Amino acid sequence: MSTRPTILVFDSGLGGLTVLREIAATRPDAHYVYVADDDFFPYGHHSEEAIITRVVPLIGELIHAHGPDLVVIACNTASTLVMSHLRTAYDVPFVGTVPAIKPACAQSRTRRVSVLGTKGTVKREYTRALIRDFGQGCEVTLVGSPELASLAERALYGEEVSDSEILAELVPCFVGDPDDETARTDTIVLACTHYPLLLDRLVKLAPWPVDWIDPAPAIARRVSDLLGPQVAARDEAGAELVFTSRRPHDLSRVLQPYFGGRVPA
Ligand code: DGL
Numbered sequence: 001m002s003t004r005p006t007i008l009v010f011d012s013g014l015g016g017l018t019v020l021r022e023i024a025a026t027r028p029d030a031h032y033v034y035v036a037d038d039d040f041f042p043y044g045h046h047s048e049e050a051i052i053t054r055v056v057p058l059i060g061e062l063i064h065a066h067g068p069d070l071v072v073i074a075c076n077t078a079s080t081l082v083m084s085h086l087r088t089a090y091d092v093p094f095v096g097t098v099p100a101i102k103p104a105c106a107q108s109r110t111r112r113v114s115v116l117g118t119k120g121t122v123k124r125e126y127t128r129a130l131i132r133d134f135g136q137g138c139e140v141t142l143v144g145s146p147e148l149a150s151l152a153e154r155a156l157y158g159e160e161v162s163d164s165e166i167l168a169e170l171v172p173c174f175v176g177d178p179d180d181e182t183a184r185t186d187t188i189v190l191a192c193t194h195y196p197l198l199l200d201r202l203v204k205l206a207p208w209p210v211d212w213i214d215p216a217p218a219i220a221r222r223v224s225d226l227l228g229p230q231v232a233a234r235d236e237a238g239a240e241l242v243f244t245s246r247r248p249h250d251l252s253r254v255l256q257p258y259f260g261g262r263v264p265a
Helices: 017-026 048-066 076-089 101-107 119-123 125-134 148-156 163-173 195-205 216-227 252-259
Strands: 006-011 031-036 070-073 094-096 112-118 139-145 187-190 211-213 240-243
Touching (some): 017 031, 017 070, 017 195, 017 216, 017 252, 031 048, 048 070, 048 076, 070 076, 070 216, 076 119, 076 125, 094 216, 101 112, 101 125, 112 119, 112 163, 119 125, 125 139, 148 163, 148 195, 163 195, 187 195
Parallel strands (some): 031 240, 112 139, 112 187, 187 211
């Protein structure tokens, strides 16, 4: 591996920034290229075949253009489909983002867990298999949200998003007796990388308190393990932000914290 590793972080839009934020904090020595496939956003509305056909060659072009040492697919809707295809097609190490069902079911005290993801992610055989293999007898409620990723993007762009719009997507996650804290959902898996962008509002709007499981810290640890020990000082060279639509972006100041303070060019 080169002295300063380049990490390419990929998502359908800006949700992967919640994963990048954790990786950049864990590995300040790396150089970051963040790619948002905004031309095809939202992935949750596309068929499985359309996503595979879109993402596999696109990642090949990005590897060719940026020469990353490691690629993070910071998108559940894509990772639950494309990881084996990518590993077969390209030599670069990949880290994916899949619903954190195992830790959620391991920690739930009421044995009621909800998985909040895109409509695509909750339909996947991959997700169903995670529940079969790691559900540990919990009652797992799958909630496919049609709009929450788009609402998170709108909020990040500074647009007004009402409480009622968010609540409509959130309420199906809350299952059981609202008045009995031993017999209701106590853990919600954030199975779309966009949702932690709205975490403050999710917490505020929740009908009762729950634990929210964001996989980003675990992904950052995995990335760091694969990279090995830090070999360079903090990267001061900025970071790259690429939109597949090639539209110019003016979000640098808003986005800077997600890049560990670097200014995305
Ligand atoms: N951020 C993506 C995920 O983790 C999905 C958003 C979308 O494009 O629908 O699933």
